[in-house]
Amino acid sequence: MSTTASEIETLTSQEYKYGFVTDIESDQVAPGLNEDVIRLISAKKEEPEFMLQWRLKAYRHWLTMKEPTWANVKYPPIDYQAIVYYSAPKSLASRPKSLEEVDPELIRTYEKLGIPLREQELLAGVAVDAVFDSVSVATTFKEKLAGLGIIFCSFSEAVQHHPELVEKYLGTVVPHSDNFFAALNSAVFTDGSFCYVPKGMRCPMELSTYFRINARDTGQFERTLIIAEEGAYVSYLEGCTAPVRDSNQLHAAVVELVAHRNATIKYSTVQNWYPGDKQGRGGIYNFVTKRGKCAGASSKISWTQLETGSAITWKYPGCLLIGDNSVGEFYSVAVTNNYQQADTGTKMIHIGRNTRSTIISKGISAGHGQNSYRGMVKIQKGAENARNFSQCDSLLLGNQCGAHTFPYLEVKNNTARVEHEASVSRIGEDQIFYCRQRGIPTEDAVSMIVNGFCKEVFRELPMEFAVEAQKLLNVSLEGSVG
Amino acid sequence: MLEITNLHAKVGEKEILKGIELTVNAGEVHAIMGPNGSGKSTLAQVLAGRDTYEVTAGQVLYDGKDLLDMSPEERACEGVFLAFQYPVEIPGVSNLYFLKTALNAARKHRGQEDLDAVDFLALVQDKTKLLGMSEALLSRPVNEGFSGGEKKRNEIVQMAVLEPRLAILDETDSGLDIDAMKAVAAGINALRSPERAIVVVTHYQRLLDYVVPDYVHVMSDGRIVRSGGKELALELEEQGYGWLGQEAA
Numbered sequence: 001m002s003t004t005a006s007e008i009e010t011l012t013s014q015e016y017k018y019g020f021v022t023d024i025e026s027d028q029v030a031p032g033l034n035e036d037v038i039r040l041i042s043a044k045k046e047e048p049e050f051m052l053q054w055r056l057k058a059y060r061h062w063l064t065m066k067e068p069t070w071a072n073v074k075y076p077p078i079d080y081q082a083i084v085y086y087s088a089p090k091s092l093a094s095r096p097k098s099l100e101e102v103d104p105e106l107i108r109t110y111e112k113l114g115i116p117l118r119e120q121e122l123l124a125g126v127a128v129d130a131v132f133d134s135v136s137v138a139t140t141f142k143e144k145l146a147g148l149g150i151i152f153c154s155f156s157e158a159v160q161h162h163p164e165l166v167e168k169y170l171g172t173v174v175p176h177s178d179n180f181f182a183a184l185n186s187a188v189f190t191d192g193s194f195c196y197v198p199k200g201m202r203c204p205m206e207l208s209t210y211f212r213i214n215a216r217d218t219g220q221f222e223r224t225l226i227i228a229e230e231g232a233y234v235s236y237l238e239g240c241t242a243p244v245r246d247s248n249q250l251h252a253a254v255v256e257l258v259a260h261r262n263a264t265i266k267y268s269t270v271q272n273w274y275p276g277d278k279q280g281r282g283g284i285y286n287f288v289t290k291r292g293k294c295a296g297a298s299s300k301i302s303w304t305q306l307e308t309g310s311a312i313t314w315k316y317p318g319c320l321l322i323g324d325n326s327v328g329e330f331y332s333v334a335v336t337n338n339y340q341q342a343d344t345g346t347k348m349i350h351i352g353r354n355t356r357s358t359i360i361s362k363g364i365s366a367g368h369g370q371n372s373y374r375g376m377v378k379i380q381k382g383a384e385n386a387r388n389f390s391q392c393d394s395l396l397l398g399n400q401c402g403a404h405t406f407p408y409l410e411v412k413n414n415t416a417r418v419e420h421e422a423s424v425s426r427i428g429e430d431q432i433f434y435c436r437q438r439g440i441p442t443e444d445a446v447s448m449i450v451n452g453f454c455k456e457v458f459r460e461l462p463m464e465f466a467v468e469a470q471k472l473l474n475v476s477l478e479g480s481v482g
Numbered sequence: 483m484l485e486i487t488n489l490h491a492k493v494g495e496k497e498i499l500k501g502i503e504l505t506v507n508a509g510e511v512h513a514i515m516g517p518n519g520s521g522k523s524t525l526a527q528v529l530a531g532r533d534t535y536e537v538t539a540g541q542v543l544y545d546g547k548d549l550l551d552m553s554p555e556e557r558a559c560e561g562v563f564l565a566f567q568y569p570v571e572i573p574g575v576s577n578l579y580f581l582k583t584a585l586n587a588a589r590k591h592r593g594q595e596d597l598d599a600v601d602f603l604a605l606v607q608d609k610t611k612l613l614g615m616s617e618a619l620l621s622r623p624v625n626e627g628f629s630g631g632e633k634k635r636n637e638i639v640q641m642a643v644l645e646p647r648l649a650i651l652d653e654t655d656s657g658l659d660i661d662a663m664k665a666v667a668a669g670i671n672a673l674r675s676p677e678r679a680i681v682v683v684t685h686y687q688r689l690l691d692y693v694v695p696d697y698v699h700v701m702s703d704g705r706i707v708r709s710g711g712k713e714l715a716l717e718l719e720e721q722g723y724g725w726l727g728q729e730a731a
Contacts, residue, residue, distance in 0.1 A: 428570070429534075430568075430570050431570050431571075431572055433532055433554065433570075434569070434572070435580075435584075436531070436553070436554035436555045436558065437530050437531070437554050437555075437557075437558055437563075437564050437566075438558055438580070438584035438587075438644070439558035439559045439584050439585075439587035439588045439591070439644075440555060440583055440587050441555050441587070442555075444583065444587075448572070448575055448580070448583065449575065451575070452572055452573055452574030452575035452623065453573065454574070455574035455575075456574070
């Protein structure tokens with residue numbers, strides 16, 4: 001086992017360094033989806049039989065499902081037979097040769113965010129075959145973590161090295177049949193992240209996909225699985241604050257979190273996919289299923305997200321509060337500018353006794369952006385003394401954008417206490433004038449007011465991330481007022 | 483310092499200022515009084531650059547420069563300060579951060595370095611102490627959940643920190659009880675200086691018992707109809723504004 005493992009390790013890292021151009025021909029699959037494609041993906045990844053069977057089961061179920069239409073978003077029909085389901089890793093030849101070939105708008109954004117040149121190249125997908133410092137940094141982290149018994153690797157590696165963990169947990173939070181996009185992901189996902197924190201271990205650093213640069217090209221169907229054993233703690237950061245150049249239009253990712261007794265998982269996302277241009281052309285459809293299971297007593301799962309990118313965002317990170325005294329949290333800032341659409345929120349399912357959940361959602365709409373909060377709070381029969389507090393605030397910049405709130409409450413236990421507060425405000429002429437009268441220019445005034453609006457969410461983000469998030473927010477809303 | 487000539491302004495189709503003439507020199511305190519709807523607050527807002535009002539005629543010179551040609555933030559950076567009649571709430575933004583951003587914007591305009599957090603805090607503490615005001619207000623979000631009195635005091639703290647050359651106080655006394663008004667008045671008096679001009683817009687005479695003006699002007703229907711010394715305010719207190727209507731008619 002271990003020899004095979006290290007062989008694969010060598011093979012994959014070599015492939016990352018040199019192998020793209022030579023391997024690429026054989027790594028492409030014709031567009032379209034059928035059982036053969038799935039068998040091929042599974043074979044390419046040298047997966048154990050249980051993985052193939054699981055994928056096929058998901059595929060067969062997907063065939064019986066219909067694309068959901070209840071979300072408050074509009075887009076032309078997606079042709080699922082026109083998508084290439086296996087094309088990773090991308091060919092160096094198809095990437096821009098240098099930053100000069102990259103959209104200058106993107107470069108300006110990088111500059112505003114203060115991203116170093118090398119990282120800019122990386123994010124824009126420039127074909128650089130030198131080994132980046134960050135790659136070696138990633139390896140160092142990985143070794144250090146392994147010493148503590150923490151497994152942090154790509155999903156493919158996990159399937160090879162820890163099949164028992166994958167088999168035990170895969171699909172236990174988001175079943176293969178959960179929804180249309182989750183089923184599709186289950187059938188065809190190619191890679192993603194895997195993290196396992198053993199009993200009693202407090203992971204000493206923020207884990208981030210950022211340190212695993214090679215995960216960037218995993219394509220449109222990512223799958224992440226994080227497991228925190230009894231008493232463990234882990235904080236995971238997803239994404240990066242710069243817009244990522246990506247040629248895939250449809251992204252259907254799945255994230256599953258499992259927290260055992262007394263464990264805590266903190267999952268922070270900064271999503272800044274390509275939002276399309278100012279006229280609303282192009283941009284990513286981000287249809288993601290994220291769910292955490294508070295399986296053990298007194299466990300806690302906390303989602304924090306800043307969504308500024310994508311043409312369409314469809315995303316409801318939720319928590320299944322099964323263990324008694326478990327806690328679910330959702331802190332979200334969603335921004336829509338130009339023609340972006342976001343339908344996002346959360347699901348808090350209270351099953352255990354004394355379970356508590358908190359939802360703080362901040363929607364910001366500018367330009368022609370449409371922003372919907374959709375949240376479900378469900379209190380099951382056995383959830384004695386469950387508590388929920390929801391607060392949804394919307395801020396409108398300009399008069400052509402929209403904010404919508406769709407709360408769903410289902411309470412089956414009369415000891416529950418559920419509170420919902422909602423507000424909509426327009427960024428005031430008088431607020432801006434007040435700032436300007438104190439010498440603060442309009443753009444700075446807007447970013448100050450918006451950041452103030454988002455403060456409750458940003459303080460939940462890890463420190464460095466929060467600073468970048470503020471910068472990103474300012475860039476996203478640039479020129480939207482005045 | 484400030485020379486207003488034949489200033490006309492309207493909101494929508496309604497003309498509110500109908501030919502204001504006013505000269506204010508450095509070191510002077512002017513009070514502008516008048517009944518509701520006479521255009522006092524409009525004058526204050528037009529001087530600060532509020533674009534709800536359209537200036538249709540006239541000229542305003544500030545240190546010889548065309549004030550009306552400047553954006554609100556330029557005016558502020560050049561030393562024009564308006565204490566708002568209704569100070570605006572900015573949720574989630576701390577008073578300190580707001581004030582620091584404002585001060586550094588003005589410093590940048592003057593070609594000075596940003597003041598760092600430590601020096602800034604020292605400056606603000608100094609000013610609040612001088613004005614006898616509570617430091618607790620500083621860490622709270624700008625005006626959010628402040629009482630009427632706290633909001634008005636907060637305007638005075640901002641004024642003290644920003645050290646304007648022309649301060650316009652728009653009904654800073656309205657809605658204050660006597661103790662709060664005394665505190666605000668003391669704050670204004672502490673800022674009187676030979677380099678600074680202060681224009682106090684007020685409906686009532688009582689603030690002027692504490693902030694004694696050099697000149698008093700009475701506005702009616704968009705014009706200054708009478709000007710005089712501080713005794714004019716007392717006269718108004720006795721007679722009310724009723725005579726204005728008769729005089730105009």
